[in-house]
Amino acid sequence: MKIYNTLSGRQEVFIPLNKNKVGMYVCGMTVQDSPHIGHMRAYIISDIIKRWLEYKGFKVKHIQNFTDIDDKIIAKAKEENCDFREIAERHINEYMDASDRLGIKRADLYPRATEHIQEIIEVIEKLFKNKIAYKTESGVYFEVGKFEPYGKLSKKNIKDLRAGSRISPDEKKKSAFDFALWKSRKQGEPYWHSPWGKGRPGWHIECSAMSTHYLGDTFDIHTGGEDLIFPHHENEIAQSEAATNKPFVKYWLHNGLLRLTGEKMSKSTHHFISTKKLLPKYKADGVRLYLLSTHYRHPIEFEENRLKEAEESLSRIEEAIVSLKRDLPKEEKLKPNSKILSFVDAFEKAMDEDFNTPKAIGIIYSFIKFINTENLNGIKTQAYSMLLKLCNVLGIYEKEEEVKFDKKLVDVIIDIRKTLRNKGEFGLGDEIRKRLSELNIYLSDQPDGTTIWRVR
Ligand SMILES: [Zn+2]
Numbered sequence: 001m002k003i004y005n006t007l008s009g010r011q012e013v014f015i016p017l018n019k020n021k022v023g024m025y026v027c028g029m030t031v032q033d034s035p036h037i038g039h040m041r042a043y044i045i046s047d048i049i050k051r052w053l054e055y056k057g058f059k060v061k062h063i064q065n066f067t068d069i070d071d072k073i074i075a076k077a078k079e080e081n082c083d084f085r086e087i088a089e090r091h092i093n094e095y096m097d098a099s100d101r102l103g104i105k106r107a108d109l110y111p112r113a114t115e116h117i118q119e120i121i122e123v124i125e126k127l128f129k130n131k132i133a134y135k136t137e138s139g140v141y142f143e144v145g146k147f148e149p150y151g152k153l154s155k156k157n158i159k160d161l162r163a164g165s166r167i168s169p170d171e172k173k174k175s176a177f178d179f180a181l182w183k184s185r186k187q188g189e190p191y192w193h194s195p196w197g198k199g200r201p202g203w204h205i206e207c208s209a210m211s212t213h214y215l216g217d218t219f220d221i222h223t224g225g226e227d228l229i230f231p232h233h234e235n236e237i238a239q240s241e242a243a244t245n246k247p248f249v250k251y252w253l254h255n256g257l258l259r260l261t262g263e264k265m266s267k268s269t270h271h272f273i274s275t276k277k278l279l280p281k282y283k284a285d286g287v288r289l290y291l292l293s294t295h296y297r298h299p300i301e302f303e304e305n306r307l308k309e310a311e312e313s314l315s316r317i318e319e320a321i322v323s324l325k326r327d328l329p330k331e332e333k334l335k336p337n338s339k340i341l342s343f344v345d346a347f348e349k350a351m352d353e354d355f356n357t358p359k360a361i362g363i364i365y366s367f368i369k370f371i372n373t374e375n376l377n378g379i380k381t382q383a384y385s386m387l388l389k390l391c392n393v394l395g396i397y398e399k400e401e402e403v404k405f406d407k408k409l410v411d412v413i414i415d416i417r418k419t420l421r422n423k424g425e426f427g428l429g430d431e432i433r434k435r436l437s438e439l440n441i442y443l444s445d446q447p448d449g450t451t452i453w454r455v456r
Contacts, residue, residue: 001056001352004297006229006252007153011354016220017250022053023219025211025249026064027228028110030203031091032072035098036272037287037302038225038258038265044288044395045255045296045355046223047104051393052351063214064107065207066092068114069200072268074189084190088112089426096430097444098275100437102284103395109214113206117192120201120209124181124194126243133181136172140182140196145175147238153252154230179235181205204235208243211236217244226254226297227264256299258291265302273302285396286311292357292394313365314396317387320368321397324384332381340379340386343367347390357394364390410441414451417443 001014016022026046029039046064053060068088077084092110099106113120124140127133132146144150144158151157158177167176180202185191191198201209211219217240224233233252240248257264265272278287290310294300343363350359367390371383391397413432421429433443436453443453 002354003251003253004354005250006254007249009155012251014251016058017218018220020058022058022060022221023215024050024053024060024062024221024223025207025215025219026062026107027207027222027224027232028065028067029091029095030067030070030072031088031095032070032076033091033267034094034274034276035091036265036267036274037278038260038272040098040102040104040275040287041258041291041300042223042225042255043099043104044102044291045253047395048292048296048355048357048393049221049223049253050105051395052355055351055393061215062105062107063109063111063211065210066095066110066112067203067206068092068112069190070203078188085114088114093445094276096433097442098279100442101275101279102287103398105395106434106437111210111214113201113210114192116206116210116213117194117201119213120205121194123205123209123212123239123243124196127181127239130242130245132242134174135196137184138170138172139180139184139199139202141173141178142181142235142239142242143174144177144179144238147242149241150238151234153237154234156230156234177231179204179231181239204232205239207232208236208239208248212240212244212248217246217248219249221251221253222249223253223255225257227257229254255296256294258300258302260302262301282307283311283314286314288395289314289361293361295358296355316368317364317391317397320371321384321387321391324371324380324387328381328384332378334382337379337382339370339374340367340382343370344386344390347393351393360390360394364394410436410453414443414453418449418451 002011003014004010005012024046026043029035043064046062050060050062066088069084073084073087076087080087124133127142132143133140134143161177167173171180182194182196182201182205183199184196185198185200189200191200211222222233222236237248259265260271260273263269263271286307287310290307291300293310343366347360347363350356350363353359364387367387371387376383388397413436417429417432420432436443441453443451445451
């Protein structure tokens, strides 16, 4: 299996650090606003990577953070005159809702920055010990000039950076490209205590602290959108490696961005398509098929027409599965059929080639053509289960299990969850939502305080 590693700039054979276990860290959202479809592309891609690794027999430990404190969250809380936690909580809920609806497998953990202040402080302390951090009145900074391999991920060099950079007047630091590890408290802003006074963590240090806390000093895979390569991931490498003196991540995977009329989808410029708008209109599987029809490293220009087309082609897959399922024979010998195996083989080869989903989707359609035109006597069950299996790798047409439940019982559970949330027990509320989602029951918290639910 080969994957393109941004660090080396080429495809490499994938060899995990620990036999069949893979540690994977996914840069999660800064929860200042609702997720848009550009964000979700990155999470669908990390989902595909995880599914493929699991298909290959690896046990994946998947950690995805939430940045629940930052300038924009604070600004929004001021605007709405509420606590910053309320802003974060609302958008974490919206993210989880979109993620579940899009069939993205849940991470093992979703750590939040504000719940890992201690771990963050410990990394900064190591950086002080290794004499690569310094304190000024505006905060604690990482001294980039002292980290010799700086730029190895983004292929930037410090001299070029130096030319174009200026220190903003409110930041007291030695050099323009030194970045904040800890920001000193400003009037009216939330703060935590640290050995360097009251303040809050910088963005980059959160990911270094949380990823190594859960996955160890060195782990296998780190993913994110290509807009995170610089400075975010470059800084994560600098902090982590300067603190531990060990390599941080073995494989860096970056997805291309989803553009809208030629520009990056972005919250700050209001140039985006929200999932709230898109998902009621289109099937989640159609959105997945649309996004996966382009290789993950390439940019996509968002076009609603192409999304509609994807939904139409999705119906060809659904029809094939349904018609096979309708008249599956009671018993069928499972002697592997070479023609079916050749489709599976081609699919696996495509996925092994740096997750080539467009090619893999093409093979699914050839397989469907075979199903629709060939005599399937004696191999129907095999064709059915293989088609399902391949679709499931793409997170499409996941086997619908019969869900048996009492509607009134679900209402009771939702009622109790509401009481818990009103008491501020958001963790328990999340747990209930997670447990229900395992039964294919999905909750969605509405702005008016009610919760609606549905079966996937
Ligand atoms: Zn990150």
